[in-house]
Amino acid sequence: MTTPLSPTERTTVRRGRNRAQTDRAPMHALLADALVAHVGVVVGDHPVVLPVAFAVDLDGPDEGGTVYIHGSVAARWLTGAATRTVCVTVTEVDGLVAARSGFHHSMNYRSVVVIGEARLVEDPVEKARALTLTVDHMVPGRSATLRPHTRKEVAATSVLAVPLLEASMKVRTGGPVDEPDDVAAGVWGGVIPVRRTAAAPVAGDDSHDDAPPDVVRRAAGLA
Amino acid sequence: MTTPLSPTERTTVRRGRNRAQTDRAPMHALLADALVAHVGVVVGDHPVVLPVAFAVDLDGPDEGGTVYIHGSVAARWLTGAATRTVCVTVTEVDGLVAARSGFHHSMNYRSVVVIGEARLVEDPVEKARALTLTVDHMVPGRSATLRPHTRKEVAATSVLAVPLLEASMKVRTGGPVDEPDDVAAGVWGGVIPVRRTAAAPVAGDDSHDDAPPDVVRRAAGLA
Numbered sequence: 355m356t357t358p359l360s361p362t363e364r365t366t367v368r369r370g371r372n373r374a375q376t377d378r379a380p381m382h383a384l385l386a387d388a389l390v391a392h393v394g395v396v397v398g399d400h401p402v403v404l405p406v407a408f409a410v411d412l413d414g415p416d417e418g419g420t421v422y423i424h425g426s427v428a429a430r431w432l433t434g435a436a437t438r439t440v441c442v443t444v445t446e447v448d449g450l451v452a453a454r455s456g457f458h459h460s461m462n463y464r465s466v467v468v469i470g471e472a473r474l475v476e477d478p479v480e481k482a483r484a485l486t487l488t489v490d491h492m493v494p495g496r497s498a499t500l501r502p503h504t505r506k507e508v509a510a511t512s513v514l515a516v517p518l519l520e521a522s523m524k525v526r527t528g529g530p531v532d533e534p535d536d537v538a539a540g541v542w543g544g545v546i547p548v549r550r551t552a553a554a555p556v557a558g559d560d561s562h563d564d565a566p567p568d569v570v571r572r573a574a575g576l577a
Numbered sequence: 578m579t580t581p582l583s584p585t586e587r588t589t590v591r592r593g594r595n596r597a598q599t600d601r602a603p604m605h606a607l608l609a610d611a612l613v614a615h616v617g618v619v620v621g622d623h624p625v626v627l628p629v630a631f632a633v634d635l636d637g638p639d640e641g642g643t644v645y646i647h648g649s650v651a652a653r654w655l656t657g658a659a660t661r662t663v664c665v666t667v668t669e670v671d672g673l674v675a676a677r678s679g680f681h682h683s684m685n686y687r688s689v690v691v692i693g694e695a696r697l698v699e700d701p702v703e704k705a706r707a708l709t710l711t712v713d714h715m716v717p718g719r720s721a722t723l724r725p726h727t728r729k730e731v732a733a734t735s736v737l738a739v740p741l742l743e744a745s746m747k748v749r750t751g752g753p754v755d756e757p758d759d760v761a762a763g764v765w766g767g768v769i770p771v772r773r774t775a776a777a778p779v780a781g782d783d784s785h786d787d788a789p790p791d792v793v794r795r796a797a798g799l800a
Contacts, residue, residue, distance in 0.1 A: 369652045389670050392615035394624035400662035401617035401624045405688050429592045439623035447612050452792050456712040456723055457730040465628050489679040500679055500764065507680040529781030537783050541723065544780040544788060546796045551774045557767040558752030560760050565767060569675050573769045
């Protein structure tokens with residue numbers, strides 16, 4: 355049986371419960387779409403939030419799947435987070451909600467918050483797989499066109515695994531929800547849709563111009 | 578004299594120092610561009626990272642300017658962060674860097690990390706100003722077209738102020754940086770540019786279709 359979202363006290367949505375999701379499928383879709391996660395760790399006596407590339411392995415070793423983030427072995431914030439509780443948050447903005455009052459302005463968005471104990475991945479096979487998934491998260495299919503990671507490259511990289519089990523998701527869609535008096539006053543209310551788009555690939559200065567199909571597909575389909 | 582970026586130990590960029598910025602102007606530009614901040618707070622014994630709308634007041638009461646975030650007075654994570662150190666991170670992705678090896682894959686991005694003690698804004702004038710700035714951050718000029726906030730609305734909202742003084746910024750631009758052997762092997766390397774775009778405003782079900790100039794401008798110019 356699949357564990358529903360918000361299975362624990364600390365992943366229970368409190369504010370805006372009408373926006374809370376219970377099904378895991380929309381979460382998996384958001385994680386597939388998004389490019390960046392924001393990872394929160396405690397450093398000394400205060401939180402630090404850093405943007406990271408990430409990958410998800412729904413068949414990973416953790417119940418509910420595994421989120422992988424990585425960095426240099428010299429990145430102390432990353433290795434220091436091992437065995438500690440971290441928070442991985444992924445957000446996409448879908449629209450600016452222009453209400454008839456400042457108070458009711460909002461955004462349409464999808465957001466996932468994952469809380470879990472970070473595990474430093476030691477197994478070189480799992481590490482290499484996590485890095486391959488991370489590349490393919492950026493450009494699906496790219497890894498298969500590249501040489502394998504070298505042992506030195508894998509050794510130079512730290513990978514953290516965070517279980518996807520304890521997670522919550524909030525989604526807001528639709529137009530503004532305004533006071534009746536403000537609607538009656540005739541002020542316009544609505545949404546400015548926003549999305550991320552990609553442009554045609556730009557070859558590096560030291561590269562020929564013949565971008566491969568995986569890159570062309572990604573550039574055409576990111577929207 | 579303006580304080581440069583990374584003025585403290587905890588805002589000193591360690592990894593990827595070549596990407597660290599020292600000037601505040603690019604940070605101000607990123608904060609003006611971005612729609613969402615990710616705020617890190619410590620709840621109990623673990624970090625929580627939540628996406629929030631925000632606003633910046635460079636003429637705010639704090640040295641270096643003030644970042645404002647807000648939420649319902651019932652949002653415990655928000656009011657609980659008052660007088661505590663929080664981290665406000667803002668990231669924009671500008672490109673997917675498709676290198677000739679998985680190892681050298683990267684992203685072009687701009688990212689600001691602000692660390693500071695959160696102050697619960699008590700003064701109703703500062704609160705209302707922060708909320709007005711937040712609306713105008715979403716849709717520049719919108720506040721002037723709306724009725725003022727009511728006292729009840731201001732009272733129902735908690736606003737946190739975070740000084741913009743302790744901040745760092747990292748920027749990556751340009752193509753992949755590959756191993757000479759991988760370049761020589763003839764693999765394509767380059768960048769897929771990505772950006773956020775807006776579409777034409779969509780009127781709410783209870784609204785007429787005549788979107789005002791501020792909304793039309795925002796929808797046309799977000800790119």
